[in-house]
Amino acid sequence: MSIQVSSELLDGMVLALLKREDMYGYIITNQIAESVSISVSTMYPVLRRLTTAGLLETYDKPFQGRNRRYYRITVAGRMKLVEILKDWEQYKISLDEILYPENEKHRAREGVK
Numbered sequence: 001m002s003i004q005v006s007s008e009l010l011d012g013m014v015l016a017l018l019k020r021e022d023m024y025g026y027i028i029t030n031q032i033a034e035s036v037s038i039s040v041s042t043m044y045p046v047l048r049r050l051t052t053a054g055l056l057e058t059y060d061k062p063f064q065g066r067n068r069r070y071y072r073i074t075v076a077g078r079m080k081l082v083e084i085l086k087d088w089e090q091y092k093i094s095l096d097e098i099l100y101p102e103n104e105k106h107r108a109r110e111g112v113k
Helices: 007-020 025-033 040-052 075-099 101-110
Strands: 056-063 066-073
Touching: 007 025, 007 040, 007 056, 007 066, 007 075, 025 040, 025 066, 040 056, 040 066, 066 075, 075 101
Parallel strands: none
Antiparallel strands: 056 066
16 A cells, blocks of 8 residues: 555554554554555554553563563553544545545435534
């Protein structure tokens, strides 16, 4: 996909994944890469930034003689996710009105704004 993902949307994707379950960085990157083009070199700075902002916390778990760093969403991260999802809904509606004008006609017939 060639459409660029904003940092806020990327933050929302990370927070949404971690709301489901704790994950380590490689898995987070792979899950997001299934939907958008992203590299490991992009993902780890995002995870550090979200951790520094208090939206994520980390803990280590041993795996095959090494430690894996897991990420967990915080209460502040859950609140930020709600905010991002509200913004995303408004953004999506605005884009759909331009990209799919025939849906606007349908919503008008149905009395939906």
